[in-house]
Amino acid sequence: MRKLSVLIGTLSMLIGEKIRVIRESEDLTREEFCGLIDVPIGTLRRYETGRIENIGGEVLIKIVNHPRFFKYMNWLMTGKTNEAAGQISPSLSPDGPENTSSSQKSRKTGTQPG
Structure with missing residues (x-):
């Protein structure tokens, strides 16, 4: 079975x-994350370690529909971001955990507002 992967820059x-x-990036333990998205911790561990590669749509929907993780939806599904729409990658999360904005003042990329 083909691995489900997303191209991010030059890394898959x-x-x-x-x-x-x-x-x-949200500074959550597996237990905390599982509590937020209602997924068993063992299942999450197997997802994260690659022991389960075919992650069901129901789990992905739980993640991206959660207000704390919605900002990562485009990145999770496509590897792309749209900062103007508040869709960022974890490395662009400006103020760390729980921030859903894409404010220019704290951006870690070093870009200036244009």
């Missing part, structure tokens, strides 16, 4: 790896 990252990056 599995969806499970992206979920781990999101969780860690």
Whole structure:
């Protein structure tokens, strides 16, 4: 079976790896993350480690529909961002955990407002 992966720059990252990056960027333990999205911790662990590669749509919908993680929807599904629409990657999360804005003042990319 073909691995479900998304091209990010020159790196190919599995969806499970992206979920781990999101969780860690929000400074959440697996237990905390699972409590927010109602997924068993063992299942999340297998997603993050690649033991389960075919992640169901129901789980992905739970993640992107959660207000805390909605900002990562485009990045999780396509590897792309749209900062103007508030869609960012974890590395662009301007103020760390729980921030859903894409404010220019704290952006870690070093870009200036244009």
